[in-house]
Amino acid sequence: MEKNQEKTISRRKFLGYSALGLAGLTILPSWAIDGVKIAPSDRVVVGFIGLGRQGLSDFRGFAGCPGVQVAACCDVDTMKVERFQRRVKEWQKEKGMNQRCDGYEFYEDLLNRKDIDAVEIATPDHWHALGVIHAAESGKDVYCQKPLAYTITEGLAMVQAIRRNKRVLQVGSQQRSSKEFQKAIELVQSGAIGHIEKIYARVGEPPTPYNLPEQPVPANLNFNQWMGPLNDPKIHYNSDICPVISLEPEKAETLWGAWRWYQEMGNGYTADWGAHMFDIAQAAIGMDGSGPVEFYPKGVNGAQYATMKYANGIIMTEQPYLDDNDDAQGLKFFGTKGWIEVARGYLAASDPSLIPSELAGNRPMTPAQREKAMQERQQQTAAQRSQRGEQNRAGALRFEISSPHMQNFIDCIRSRENPIAPVEVGASTNTLCCLANIARELNRAVRWNPATLSFVNDREAEAHRLYYYPYRRPYCLPR
Numbered sequence: 001m002e003k004n005q006e007k008t009i010s011r012r013k014f015l016g017y018s019a020l021g022l023a024g025l026t027i028l029p030s031w032a033i034d035g036v037k038i039a040p041s042d043r044v045v046v047g048f049i050g051l052g053r054q055g056l057s058d059f060r061g062f063a064g065c066p067g068v069q070v071a072a073c074c075d076v077d078t079m080k081v082e083r084f085q086r087r088v089k090e091w092q093k094e095k096g097m098n099q100r101c102d103g104y105e106f107y108e109d110l111l112n113r114k115d116i117d118a119v120e121i122a123t124p125d126h127w128h129a130l131g132v133i134h135a136a137e138s139g140k141d142v143y144c145q146k147p148l149a150y151t152i153t154e155g156l157a158m159v160q161a162i163r164r165n166k167r168v169l170q171v172g173s174q175q176r177s178s179k180e181f182q183k184a185i186e187l188v189q190s191g192a193i194g195h196i197e198k199i200y201a202r203v204g205e206p207p208t209p210y211n212l213p214e215q216p217v218p219a220n221l222n223f224n225q226w227m228g229p230l231n232d233p234k235i236h237y238n239s240d241i242c243p244v245i246s247l248e249p250e251k252a253e254t255l256w257g258a259w260r261w262y263q264e265m266g267n268g269y270t271a272d273w274g275a276h277m278f279d280i281a282q283a284a285i286g287m288d289g290s291g292p293v294e295f296y297p298k299g300v301n302g303a304q305y306a307t308m309k310y311a312n313g314i315i316m317t318e319q320p321y322l323d324d325n326d327d328a329q330g331l332k333f334f335g336t337k338g339w340i341e342v343a344r345g346y347l348a349a350s351d352p353s354l355i356p357s358e359l360a361g362n363r364p365m366t367p368a369q370r371e372k373a374m375q376e377r378q379q380q381t382a383a384q385r386s387q388r389g390e391q392n393r394a395g396a397l398r399f400e401i402s403s404p405h406m407q408n409f410i411d412c413i414r415s416r417e418n419p420i421a422p423v424e425v426g427a428s429t430n431t432l433c434c435l436a437n438i439a440r441e442l443n444r445a446v447r448w449n450p451a452t453l454s455f456v457n458d459r460e461a462e463a464h465r466l467y468y469y470p471y472r473r474p475y476c477l478p479r
Contacts (some may be wrong), residue, residue, distance in 0.1 A: 042067045044410050047116045047140075049107045049131055050123035051075040051084040052243065053253050054145055058120050058172070059084070061403030063091050065410045071116055074104040076222040079245055081105070105222060107131060111138040118413055121145060122172075124259050125266055127228050129154035129477060136165040141413050143406065145172040146275035147267065148426035152434045153468040155427035156453060157477055162423045170409035170419040171426035173279045175344070177405035180359050181280050184331070184342040188284040192354055194337030196285055196314055200321040201277045201331050204269025206440055210262040212238035229471035232264045241265065263437070267466070270318075271433035273329050278316075279421075279429040280342070281331055285314055289424045290450040291432045292316065295439040306436055311450075318436070328364035434466040441466075 044067055048055055051073055062068050070091075073084045081103040088101040104110045110119070111134055118141040121131045129149050135142045142162070148171055149155040162169045175181045188196060214236040217223045223237045241262075243253035260266035267274075282288055292308035305319040321332035321341060330343030338350035345361040365373065405420070412419040428450075438461055439446040447456035455461045462468075471477055 042414075043069055043117075044413050045069045045071050045115055045117045047072040047074070047110045047113070047119045048084065049074045049110065049119055049121045050127070050145075051077070051080040052122065053256060055080075055084065055120070055122040056087065058122055058143070058145070058406070059087060061406045062120065062410075064403055065407050068410060069097065070101055072102040072104065072110045072113060074107045074110045076105060076225040077242070077245075078103075078105070078220045079247055082247060083245060083250070105225070108134065111135055111140060116140060118142065118168075118409075124226075124257060125150040125271070126230050129158055130229065130475065132158045132169065133161040133478065136161040136167045136169075139165070139167075141168040141409075143170045143172065143409050144426070146279075146426065146429075147271040147433055148275075148423070148430040150265075150267070151466050151468055152431050153479065154477060155430040157479060159423050159427050161478075168409070168412050168416065168419060169423040169426075170405070170412070171275075171421040171423070171429075172405070173275055173421045173426065173429070174403075174405040175276050175280055176283065176420045176425075177408060178344070180342055180345065180347040180361060183347060183356070183359055184333070184340055185280065185284045187340055187349070187354055188333050188335075189286070191335075192337075192351075193333065193335030193340055193349070196333055196335050198314065198334045199281050199285070199316040199331060200319050200334075201274075201281055201316055202321050202327070202329050203273035203277050203318055204327070204329065206270045206437055207261055207263040207266055207268030210234055210264045212240055212258070212262075215239055218244065227472070229475040229477070230265065231470060231472035235264050263441075267433055267437055270437050271430070274318075274433040274436070275426075275429055277329055277331055278432050279425070281316055281333075282429060282432070283425075284333065285310070285312075287428075289428050291428050291448065292435070293448055293450065295435050295446045295448070297436075297440040297443060300439075300444055306440065308432070308436065322364065325364055325366045327367065330364065438464045438466050 046062060046068060048059060048070065052075075055075075059070065062070070070088050073081060073088070075081050075084070085101045085103055089099045092099045092101075110116065119131075119135050120143045121128060121135070122145045123131060125147060128144055132142050132144050149158060158169075187193065215238050217237045221237075221242060223242070226242060227235065240255065240258040243255055243257055245251060245253055260272050261268055266272070282291065287310065291310075293311045294309040296303045296307040298304065298306050305317040308316045310316070320326035320328075321330050322328055328343060330341065330346070333340045340350075340354075341348045343364050346363055347355050347359045347361060348363070349355050408420050431448075431453075435446060435448055441464070442460065446458065446461050448454075449456055455467075
């Protein structure tokens with residue numbers, strides 16, 4: 001492990017925050033897709049950093065974007081690197097491309113390649129800031145998964161790096177590109193339900209202290225590199241935070257990385273789903289790049305739910321928005337003339353005529369309905385389950401997943417325009433999520449000035465780790 005750490009230090013000293021050299025230059029061959037030649041000027045060559053479940057999902061989305069080529073991938077787990085390479089080569093073979101995807105353990109090696117135009121970052125949140133900043137410094141555009149960062153200061157540093165280096169960054173808050181959410185934003189902003197007074201936003205529970213038992217680190221995982229800048233001595237390896245896979249036979253992760261549910265490494269559902277639902281709320285009421293000015297945790301000042309107040313008087317609470325389903329993530333906007341509810345695949349309003357029939361979708365299932373549906377699936381015969389599995393696998397191998405959010409990013413790489421979820425949007429939503437957790441952990445009201453990006457006379461909040469924490473050496477966040 002010490003040897004790996006020395007290697008990491010030397011690489012970071014080599015990269016610093018300067019422009020990268022030309023080492024590792026690889027020239028891609030002429031490329032055709034389905035027999036149609038793609039002009040070199042229309043190609044966007046992507047490298048992937050972070051190859052877990054989210055990374056694989058994002059690859060399938062990018063694979064459906066015309067003109068995209070995947071040249072390299074990186075992960076601290078060598079098994080996940082090999083799995084990703086297999087997926088990419090299957091896709092390349094199907095599309096008649098040259099079958100090659102170089103794998104790396106250290107993302108600096110991937111960034112050092114001049115042939116790569118953009119990177120997709122699907123690492124744990126605590127690696128987002130350094131990955132984005134180094135990518136921007138190396139001249140790469142970035143698609144970064146949400147939430148944008150682990151702390152407020154990291155998000156602000158990412159904004160500076162992207163703008164200083166004139167890069168395009170798309171945050172993976174894909175609901176911005178979904179038609180039901182776009183329609184909800186349009187209706188709110190057009191005044192269809194009058195002046196907005198309050199918003200119910202259901203995202204889920206906050207993080208808890210890390211309490212998983214320590215386990216031996218697998219040989220295929222560089223856990224020291226996974227830790228990166230984290231400096232909390234309570235963090236140790238457990239397979240839940242770094243889900244294991246196998247290749248022979250192939251077996252995928254059985255859960256999403258649980259690091260996000262523990263406050264030493266993540267911000268819980270507050271950020272995991274807040275980066276979706278709070279994000280849409282801010283867009284609808286014109287608060288992109290800004291945010292609430294006051295935060296109350298549950299139980300403080302008589303608040304029944306975590307509460308956020310905007311300077312214009314709008315109040316947003318983290319609470320159920322459906323009467324019969326308290327755990328369904330979604331939003332409800334209350335205006336002086338009515339209400340609007342929106343969730344994934346669902347849109348409703350007090351005035352049904354406001355909602356196009358093709359966007360109405362299905363009301364989210366209650367826990368009882370989900371349990372019944374699960375029981376029905378379990379009662380299917382083995383033959384039915386096998387057939388469904390073959391169909392799913394065939395669909396995955398065709399790589400024909402439509403992703404308007406990723407296509408928007410690719411289009412903006414070419415046009416150099418801002419994407420639908422630019423870095424400032426991601427930073428402001430991330431700040432909101434962090435402030436909600438800071439208020440909860442301090443168990444009192446916290447006041448924030450979105451114009452100056454600072455607390456209002458609150459040294460205790462300024463010292464909180466979710467505002468800023470010192471990185472583990474040798475890592476350093478530019479401020």
